[in-house]
Amino acid sequence: MKNADLYIRVSTDEQADKGYSQRNQEDMLRKYCENNDISVQNVILEDHSAKSFNRPEWIKYLEILKREKRRSDVVLFTKWDRFSRNAGDAYQMINILRKFGVEPQAIEQPLDFSIPENKIMLALYLATPEVENDRRALNVFHGMRRAKKEGRALGIAPIGYKNKITEDGKKYFGIVEPHATYIRWAFEELARGVKPADQIRKEVNRMGLKCGSSVFYTMVRNPIYCGLIYVPAYKDEEERFVKGTHDPILSEYLFYEVQDVLDGKKRKVRSRSKIEADENFPLRGFLQCPHCGGMLTASSSKGKTRHYPYYHCQPGCRYRYRADELNELFERELRKFVPHPAIKELYKVIVGKLFSEFTKPENDQRKRISDDIDRLSQKISKARNLLLADVIDAEDYKALKEEAENEIKKAERLLNTIGANKPSQMQVEKLMDKAISTLSRLDTYYSTLPVSKKRELIGSIYPEKIVFDGKDYRTPKLNEAARLIYLINNDLYSIKNRKGQKSAYLSGQVESPGIEPASKTLVKPIF
Secondary structure, X not given: OEEEEEEEEEOHHHHHHHOOOHHHHHHHHHXXXXXXXXXXXXXXXXXXXXXXXXXXXXXXXXXXXXXXXXXXOEEEEOOHHHHOOOHHHHHHHHHHHHHOOOEEEEOOOOOOOOOOOHHHHHHHHHHHHHHHHHHHHHHHHHHHHHHHHOOOOOOOOOOOEEEEEOOOOOEEEEEOOOHHHHXXXXXXXXXXXXXXHHHHHHHHHHHOOXXXXXXXXXXXXXXXXXXXXXXXXXXXXXXXXXXXXXOOOOOHHHHHHHHHHHOOOOOOOOOOOOOOOOOOOOOOOOEEOOOOOOEOEEEEEEOOOOEEEEEEXXXXXXXXXXXXXXXXXXXXXXXXXXXXXXXXXXXXXXXXXXXXXXXXXHHHHHHHHHHHHHHHHHHHHHHHHHHHOOOOOHHHHHHHHHHHHHHHHHHHHHXXXXXXXXXXXXXXXXXXXXXXXXXXXXXXXXXXXXXXXXXXXHHHHOOOOEEXXXXXXXXXXXXXXXXXXXXXXXXXXXXXXXXXXXXXXXXXXXXXXXXXXXXXXXXXXXX
């Protein structure tokens, strides 16, 4: 009686499409052994591709054949494609099995290897599934390439996007917040060329966008974030980028700015060293000593039960002040810059007009380029009509069309770069609403910020040093916007009981008085 090992292999698609379940194969093989008086020794169950013999259970089976002296006479499987889908690998494995004295055999496609002509049938049985695999892979490749040409993003969505399906069953990449905002911020920081890329990665990780170094560097090189799909070169087709159907997270201009920085084409800006500040000392580096005019520093003094933070002058000057009290008084000082409700709408009108004037040259340029694109499109249409009327031949039409299309592509690229890094009218309106909301609660907003952001806010309001004389803050100069808000607030509150009067624009020719009391003749409202 012969002894046999049963080899049963399936893959997911074959189980679903062709019914090659493990149970079905085992039943067929055992019935065959029973009818042919063959004893079953081992049953090898495999769930792996047949493209190669690098399969976990098959490797274990070969180890068993190497160790055991008493081996089975034959290894049985239903068809030769269960054994292999690669003709070259299959011939090598057949030789290995024969060295062990084991004969491979398919019960539905039996072959007598003692007959030389049967090797032709073996080649046919082995080559057919390999050809099927290659054809399937080629169809998939062409299908994916066609989808990319149409601008469809394929595969698993990168960080910042999520795989979604429309109501009609179409798959697409949808933007995920707040990750998209974090990614946009990371690109903007990289484009500035101030901080190292790894530092930006660590900062964005702290924001909540968890990603390692390799994921981060892949992300900042991925054109999908600016709405482009990469189509690689194939045969006589050159590589190219096409406009994707998904929503971009950032502009093409910003993406290519970052690529220039990463490639070393854009000179990096050296960042000035910042003063390290403890959470207790946000004003460190901004305060000037009212006694000697020197720069105040800060430190904590050790008490009996805890440390007490102080702002103090350098050795030789004894000026010092409790940091917690000084910080609290500064938050109160910020209330002076909370705009009066009467100027909120005026602020939006002024900024809106300034933005329109600021973007007018670019809008005019965009219109000129759009007109050029329309003109070139009409040129192609006229050339097509001349071709149909037999006025020009196909070669002339092809040359005209190619020339016009190249000009259109150049114009479109230029059109995409104009104002790409500038906000739209809608974005400006949202920013204005956000700015007004922040200004309306400036003191409380300041208290919620981390110390680094507090220092940025202080520096934006006070371009020069601040002096605290024990009662009030004063500075020789304020930021122009903060100065105007302060003056307008003073003026509006001084006339709040008057009737029939409305404030208008204040004169911009006033010398900056800081926060010290202004002369009565400095500011006059225009009614």
